[in-house]
Amino acid sequence: MRSAVTSRYNMQTVLLLAPALLVLAAVFVIPLGRLFSLAFTDPAGTWVPFQTLLTSPVYRQVVANTLVVALAVTAICAVLAWPVAYVLSRLKGVWFVIALYGVLFPFWISVLVRTFSWMLLLERNGPLNRMLAGSGMTDGPIALLFNNTGVMIGMVHVLLPYMILPLYSAMTRIDRRLLLASDGLGAGLLDTFRRIYLPLCLPGLAGGATFVFLLSLGFFITPALLGGANAITLSMLIASFVNDRLAWSLAAAGSLALLLIVLLIMGLTAKMLPLEKGMFAK
Amino acid sequence: MKNTGLPLRLEGVSKRYGKYTALTPTDLTVAAGEFLTLLGPSGSGKTTLLNLIAGYLEPMSGTIEIGSRDVTRLPARQRNIGMVFQSYALFPHMTVGQNIGYGLAVRGVSKAESTRRVSEVLSLMRLEGYADRPIQKMSGGQQQRVALARALVIEPDVLLMDEPLSALDKQLRRTVQLELRRLHQEHGRTTIYVTHDQEEALVLSDRIAVMDQGRIQQLGTVDDIYDRPANAFVAGFIGESNLLPVKVNAVAEGKATTEVEAFRRTIVAPAAPGVEAGQTARLLLRPEHLLLNETDDGVPAEIIEAVYLGELSQYGLALESGQVLTARRITDRSLRTGMKVSLSWDPGHARVVPEN
Numbered sequence A: 001m002r003s004a005v006t007s008r009y010n011m012q013t014v015l016l017l018a019p020a021l022l023v024l025a026a027v028f029v030i031p032l033g034r035l036f037s038l039a040f041t042d043p044a045g046t047w048v049p050f051q052t053l054l055t056s057p058v059y060r061q062v063v064a065n066t067l068v069v070a071l072a073v074t075a076i077c078a079v080l081a082w083p084v085a086y087v088l089s090r091l092k093g094v095w096f097v098i099a100l101y102g103v104l105f106p107f108w109i110s111v112l113v114r115t116f117s118w119m120l121l122l123e124r125n126g127p128l129n130r131m132l133a134g135s136g137m138t139d140g141p142i143a144l145l146f147n148n149t150g151v152m153i154g155m156v157h158v159l160l161p162y163m164i165l166p167l168y169s170a171m172t173r174i175d176r177r178l179l180l181a182s183d184g185l186g187a188g189l190l191d192t193f194r195r196i197y198l199p200l201c202l203p204g205l206a207g208g209a210t211f212v213f214l215l216s217l218g219f220f221i222t223p224a225l226l227g228g229a230n231a232i233t234l235s236m237l238i239a240s241f242v243n244d245r246l247a248w249s250l251a252a253a254g255s256l257a258l259l260l261i262v263l264l265i266m267g268l269t270a271k272m273l274p275l276e277k278g279m280f281a282k
Numbered sequence B: 001m002k003n004t005g006l007p008l009r010l011e012g013v014s015k016r017y018g019k020y021t022a023l024t025p026t027d028l029t030v031a032a033g034e035f036l037t038l039l040g041p042s043g044s045g046k047t048t049l050l051n052l053i054a055g056y057l058e059p060m061s062g063t064i065e066i067g068s069r070d071v072t073r074l075p076a077r078q079r080n081i082g083m084v085f086q087s088y089a090l091f092p093h094m095t096v097g098q099n100i101g102y103g104l105a106v107r108g109v110s111k112a113e114s115t116r117r118v119s120e121v122l123s124l125m126r127l128e129g130y131a132d133r134p135i136q137k138m139s140g141g142q143q144q145r146v147a148l149a150r151a152l153v154i155e156p157d158v159l160l161m162d163e164p165l166s167a168l169d170k171q172l173r174r175t176v177q178l179e180l181r182r183l184h185q186e187h188g189r190t191t192i193y194v195t196h197d198q199e200e201a202l203v204l205s206d207r208i209a210v211m212d213q214g215r216i217q218q219l220g221t222v223d224d225i226y227d228r229p230a231n232a233f234v235a236g237f238i239g240e241s242n243l244l245p246v247k248v249n250a251v252a253e254g255k256a257t258t259e260v261e262a263f264r265r266t267i268v269a270p271a272a273p274g275v276e277a278g279q280t281a282r283l284l285l286r287p288e289h290l291l292l293n294e295t296d297d298g299v300p301a302e303i304i305e306a307v308y309l310g311e312l313s314q315y316g317l318a319l320e321s322g323q324v325l326t327a328r329r330i331t332d333r334s335l336r337t338g339m340k341v342s343l344s345w346d347p348g349h350a351r352v353v354p355e356n
């Protein structure tokens, strides 16, 4: 009786999942498998693409640069998102709606359009440089475009909502009475923040950071347009393997390496952050 | 835990939310080691008063003293109070031991000392061996005790509890009530306890402050409040009561001569302060003080309902004026619905109280 019920339940689960799984397999898993198989089927030898990548100083530098940019973008997003998420969690009524739309508004405009806008803003003779020079903060135009600065500005702009929203959601779930209780037990503001508020925000922070970091690792349009040849990221390098050199096996090996890096980092963070504790925030 | 806490004194403390007065200027003195209950209906200002004492709210006027220290302008963290919230507000990311030790940790108490005091309070609350449990894995009753332990371990000068048992089922409530009473009897600590359950207030309190409409309507011992209610609200809120509208003709030597329209008689009864000649007031007759057929010249009434409660019975009595009263007597099988009875009472048991 019981096992009949269970198996029927399992059957339903399988049926409900099937369409999504089939689509995913057809358009994602199989092509991905094909791509990765390219990495190992180079006519020059099975491991040649990997050896090429490992021994190439350019590739190593690009990987390092990509990680640095992604980390910096994640950190900047966290710092910028924190006050926004906090204010958002404290606002009510109309002001909340206005602020929320302010956060979501950028989603309505294509990344391409926004990136082109940044190109105009950050130009040598663009508004930003003129403003900086006009206010006397800089002597002449500074290079904001076609370097990591430009890449980071553009990526932070695009990715900021992915940090704000999970953080906001964690903050709203924190019971204000916990903060009152902490206060009543004699904790100063710093203690209350460090021991109560921050740990309860951690799941949101970790979620947002994971989003932003992973998206920045694979970001293409924004670094390609704002960074150019001086600030190459991994995705740009992979694209150039395919477009410029028609080196499919190198591109596949590079993609596989990127995926492995991502998995490694995710595994490490999951191990290090005591997330399951913060999950109880209510 | 030898410290029994400090006395508490409020003078003219008030609170408004916008235009709404949640607490009118209030005076209150609580002795060291006393257990005082704030009892009143929803919205009467109990939580407001408690939060003012705790320091979670700032009063519009007045002063608050704990011991000889004026704490009116101090934040909660500097008042050395122990607060138990209705929802417990336990820290979800900590173990039982970490929750209880929190107040010690932020005070910079050493690890060894903290461990000792936590285990001491754990055994006091009969929670030995639970220190390393995640707080989420504790049952409602256990969480309630952890919340109390967390408030007690810092040896607060005043312990504040806001309906701490309302999340528990009835049975568990009884048990914890008795436990609270045991704790207070053994370790007596100045305590202010909020509830809207009068039975709970009767079980626990040295004194009760009955609140309504942002005002302490009466402050006194259980006997004071039950036998000598200050006004019709207190008389109606505590215990069961028959309250009849009366017109006061004269007041002298603590007794009022009143016209009771429902009885079509003039009655002399002890009067509460505030009852004045020429005004309307209420006559209080507790159901257990009404006598049936003990005199011949009593107020005539008809039994319209008889409910047997075992040893006691409850009778619904209709007067000739149409007014209905409730009486509670030792069960007498000869008294049946439809019977005419003569209603009387010991003159000392009636009481005239101001309307409000």
Ligand SMILES: Nc1ncnc2c1ncn2[C@@H]1O[C@H](COP(=O)(O)OP(=O)(O)OP(=O)(O)O)[C@@H](O)[C@H]1O
Binding pocket: B017, B020, B021, B022, B040, B041, B042, B043, B044, B045, B046, B047, B048, B049, B196
């Ligand atoms: N933050 C606030 N803003 C506006 N009005 C409030 C606020 N807090 C409480 N009030 C009002 O003040 C009055 C007293 O509230 P309080 O919470 O002290 O009542 P209470 O006696 O504790 O009631 P309960 O038994 O329901 O907890 C209520 O009418 C309530 O609506």
Ligand SMILES: [Mg+2]
Binding pocket: B046, B047, B048
């Ligand atoms: Mg309340």
